[in-house]
Amino acid sequence: MLYLIGLGLNNEKDITVNGLEVVQRAERVYLEAYTAILMVGKDKLEAFYGRDVIIADRELVESSSGQILLDADTKDIAFLVVGDPLGATTHTDLLLRARNLSIPTRTIHNASIMTAIASTGLQLYSFGQTLSMVFFTPEWRPSSWYDRLIENAALGLHTLVLLDIKVKEMDLHALARRVGKYGKPRFMTVAECARQMIEIEEEREEGVCGPDTLVVGVARLGTETQKIVSGTLAELAEVDMGEPLHSLVVVGKKCHELEKDYVREFAVSRENWDRAWDNRGYGGL
Amino acid sequence: MLYLIGLGLNNEKDITVNGLEVVQRAERVYLEAYTAILMVGKDKLEAFYGRDVIIADRELVESSSGQILLDADTKDIAFLVVGDPLGATTHTDLLLRARNLSIPTRTIHNASIMTAIASTGLQLYSFGQTLSMVFFTPEWRPSSWYDRLIENAALGLHTLVLLDIKVKEMDLHALARRVGKYGKPRFMTVAECARQMIEIEEEREEGVCGPDTLVVGVARLGTETQKIVSGTLAELAEVDMGEPLHSLVVVGKKCHELEKDYVREFAVSRENWDRAWDNRGYGGL
Known part of the structure; x- marks a missing residue:
């Protein structure tokens, strides 16, 4: 399952409890880092989640999304987005690619500007x-x-x-x-x-x-x-x-x-x- | 401090970690229960928070908001709203009343329809x-x-x-x-x-x-x-x-x-x- 998880607007603790539980059990955790920023750095997120976080820049998301979706049919992949995953920046392109590969997806919404x-x-x-x-x-x-x-x-x-x-x-x-x-x-x-x-x-x-x-x-x-x-x-x-x-x-x-x-x-x-x-x-x- | 806290769209775990921390330490916890519903009942919220939750109906919020704001100048009061506190239903009236009483307020945003x-x-x-x-x-x-x-x-x-x-x-x-x-x-x-x-x-x-x-x-x-x-x-x-x-x-x-x-x-x-x-x-x- 590919989870698109909103991080909200402020700091590492603005993730929802549902979102946090997915992050903690996911196979890999990506952070979309080219359309918005949190008020805290990646290190803060990693310390709070107790997980390594892979930075996903525009190249990775738009040109190499296969890497992100790898094994997502059988394992849980977390893709973190500041704000709401479908808010100001839409990640419907990633959802469409997952849909074409028959990978199930779920969006965990959060606050948006x-x-x-x-x-x-x-x-x-x-x-x-x-x-x-x-x-x-x-x-x-x-x-x-x-x-x-x-x-x-x-x-x-x-x-x-x-x-x-x-x-x-x-x-x-x-x-x-x-x-x-x-x-x-x-x-x-x-x-x-x-x-x-x-x-x-x-x-x-x-x-x-x-x-x-x-x-x-x-x-x-x-x-x-x-x-x-x-x-x-x-x-x-x-x-x-x-x-x-x-x-x-x-x-x-x-x-x-x-x-x-x-x-x-x-x-x-x-x-x-x-x-x-x-x-x-x-x-x- | 009066905290308006969004609960998101789904269940008791859609509160943010920041929101949950306020709920757990607040003097009183209200749930606005007349403009939207969660998919879970008040008992589920109370069990998850480990706190009693007071149902705030329209009468309480619109006619007796003094009860909600009581002691909010010195103590933390949590006012829970399904979705985002300022989304489809605006609770700016409550914020205005708090402002007039010099009670500090903070909004913890969440997902909204x-x-x-x-x-x-x-x-x-x-x-x-x-x-x-x-x-x-x-x-x-x-x-x-x-x-x-x-x-x-x-x-x-x-x-x-x-x-x-x-x-x-x-x-x-x-x-x-x-x-x-x-x-x-x-x-x-x-x-x-x-x-x-x-x-x-x-x-x-x-x-x-x-x-x-x-x-x-x-x-x-x-x-x-x-x-x-x-x-x-x-x-x-x-x-x-x-x-x-x-x-x-x-x-x-x-x-x-x-x-x-x-x-x-x-x-x-x-x-x-x-x-x-x-x-x-x-x-x-």
Whole structure:
């Protein structure tokens, strides 16, 4: 059996008891380590589980999944994923490959940023499509997310924006020379995301993510050091949220009074918050 | 400290290790028992935790939350919620009351139907607003969900529909007589939901949930007996998904080929699935 096991958002103890029992009896234990990070290192996980953990990078999962699935028809293999195994990053490709090999699978779910974002006080019912923001480069500034944001905004919905993570990625120059040289891990900050959004707004001018758009930045959600800051996009472009992981929510115009009261408590400046709220017609849709 | 602790979707062992440690040391342990159910009873939880568990019904939480918050400024109180504490049911009202009393709070997140629904093979990124479907009565057939469904459908997005649960609710007659007589718990089935949707479609005729609309029914997601069935709404109106809890997804027209391949495996009839897919123009938006 291939078990996809969610690790949740925080530390080694955010695994469920069911998940832990599988890890402790599994033949091999893999940790997917290229789309998200825990707040603790592999050594902490190994000490707590009492098991060796094999790091599964993108190459292993996407090109050599046969290694992971080896003997999974008769033995239990644990594949650990930060958050929920089918949340922000879908591992349905691995499940499909297992299905084609007639290997039974089971998913042990866990917390995901996609529900924990409700800690902002914004209701999950009022979120539209989730977006991804990648690091812009001088050559590449993808903005298809902007069209999705227009769609959500037109319905007055909130928008969760997941921020880029570059772990063990080769840069263009290394790729061109076909050498396996990896850059340092990079995690997009709320401030970087806010600046990129304002940049695209200046070009497209649809009014969905200008400097006075209300947003909420979150960092290390679900951990003891979790930080939530709300304000205008211009304010968040200057905020220091500290260590990764960060995410951002664009507040929808249909925002309910109860949501407003809750999220306003996190404002950089309540005066600015109230001014943007009134001027841009929030709560009115 | 008031701890809101998610219990996940399945049994007593779906609590996280962090959550379990809080439960075992807390002064009092409450279980929110009116918006969702676990697959196991309170006795199983108590045996596994080694603690007494106090059932918190709607009256206690909404009208007598002072009891729950008593001494929470100096002692640890655990408030257990099936799924994620801030997922489908938001307990931000309880958090707000704690905040007003200067009681510190912490949320220990867990799996929620709102991410576990990705087990269908449909990508969370492509979901629009989540809807709720309540039991129709001869006097009351709310259909505001239909307008939200139109909005999601226009964008080609999937729609998660959460189904009504009636636990310890008084019926209209009992309410009128002001007697505390509760009906038996009722859990809406996928088939009941499908029939109600077809009924409203017949009146509104916008073509978003007719008999040939493609949907996916799920039951007991995240448990060993999890069941996923895909098909037309007419087919799902006849399907028996077994024990609760059930949920339903209306497939969006922008459905990707990879999603289609995955979800089609669960079809009542692949022939009917393919016919509806082609006739109604899925994958084309």
